[in-house]
Amino acid sequence: MINKVDKSSVAFVVAAVLFFWIGGLLTTIAPPMLDKSWVKPAPGLKNYPALAAAGDPQAMKIMKGRAIYVAEGCWYCHTQQTRTIEADTIRSGWRGERSPVSTPDEFVYDAPHLFGTRRVGPDLSRVGGKYDSQWHATHFRDPRSLVPGSVMPPFPWIANDPEKLEALIAYIQSLGRAKDWRPNQDYEE
């Protein structure tokens, strides 16, 4: 067989595609069929895309904010996953309370997914309710006024557009809220 693929381009093509497809199919199509948690939403998870399509004003605002987050490439520098690493649960936590780790059922309606790969800035998977909205408004205008040493760019064209700013903040405040993990509901507005 080895000699055949060496000399016949047709045999070669068949073998190369076959080899690729074994792993290709087993790692793309099989996993969601085997692990139902990928598509089963968490109990508290809101379907913002569907709510926005139905005309829910808050959901529309959040989806608009999410679109800004995608377009401005926020996800290149901020991950949205509290990993199964102890330090992650502490850093995502608040006032001594550790946050739960991120699970697939919290992200069922996310498209595009925004898990990210790089943390130039901190992880945002549980940032919703951590700071009040005025803090975010100031932070988008001038990050270093609140966090000296930060390397986040200022976003004047968002900060100066109340509609965009409100939408982006609404989205940020929605992050990680599917799991109600804080005691006494002490989320910032």
Place this chain on the structure above:
Amino acid sequence: MTTGAIAGNAGSGPNQAAVHEDRSAFAFLSMAALFFVVSGLVALIIATKLQVPTLLGGVSWLTFGRLRPIHTNGMLFGWLLAADMGLCFYLVPRLCGVKLWSEKLGMATMWLWVVIILSAVVTLAMGQNQGLEYAELPFWLDLLVVVAWVMFGTNLFATVATRKYQQMYVSIWYILASVLWTAFVYIVGNFATLFTSGVNQANLNWFYVHNAVGLIFTPLGLGIGYYFIPKAAEAPLYSHRLSMIGFWSLAFVYVWTGAHHMLHGPISQWLQTVAILFSVMLMVPVWSLVWNFLATMKGQWHQLKDNIPIKFLMAGTIFYLLTCFQGPMHSLRSVNAIVSKTDWIVGHAHMAVLGAFSFFAIGGAYYSIPRMLKTRLHSDSLANASFWLWLVGGLSFFVSLWVGGFLQGLQWNNPSIPFIDTVKFMQPFWSVRLVGGTLMFVGILLFFWNVLATFNHRHERPQAA
């Protein structure tokens, strides 16, 4: 098992039987060199932004988040893939002993590619971003990429179908396989992702991101290395059998590993474990290939002194070995818990693309461009200078990010250190990276200048014997 088609028989009869026009090969390479300059400039801007975050701060389309995808897509598709395509148009016809099937189709592919890259720059600057890494481009551009790839593949397959030598040299396997695999990988990454969400989409996205490197740039780069190393060294390939082991193990193993980008993340543990196992197995194709490349140089190492293409190809081989040793190591859970999401990974990715595969492409370009134009290289000393700029610049770039990233990872795992302190900690490492990147950029300028001058003076300097 050697035949006349094997590249080591340098200058032997059959390879010179056909008169090669090389129009589309050169057009692709020179266009790639131009995009290399542009993407390099963008790279310098965003590297500076990490140190001076207010730089160009008021202009939306010049922010980090808009320029970063222009940089990554520009380097991957504008520079490296275009350069690889040009080199394929050069070497496949030579290995087949025939002319490229259609120069017209090749030129049309090149112009379509220019349209795609320019449109990509404009749409990304406007903030049209699909939000998926390496798949940022809008749907209509994805379609054009598919059209261009089919045109490229048709040309290569038709050339191979009309070949004079029955046995296909290993470079042809890598290149043909890459054309096929890329088609599937690209469709999964750019179209299948549109119909999914959440973890399911992320899994497809990482399948694509990983295999964009593993099954597009790796096989193209290795096919190029397999051709140019024996050619430039004028030495026969060490082992055909070893190249078979390397190729078929790569074909089987690489595709399984995408989920290692989500280790410790919200994705099934068993899938993470599968990805780790196959990531470690990657050492089989990598080490068999590196062994083959290095053994081909046996008795030829003195050429490292003056043979510029060989300098690039061998440095590329070492970068490839290092990159592909890091990869399996990162996939181990204990190591991943430290380096994942840090600049270590950025250093790793740059060594793969700018170290290993760009070095293969540049080595191939310095060797082939004078032959395409039937002239001599404009300046060997400029080419040599570009090598040292890239090597020194690249190493300071990669090493500073590894050291800084590793230490930052350790700091992240100590939650008593505020996050912002770990950012400030990176500044000196980012400075070294910026200096290294600047050296590389000067190397890019020298390369571009050399290609341009070689073209302009091609009639005054006829080819050496």
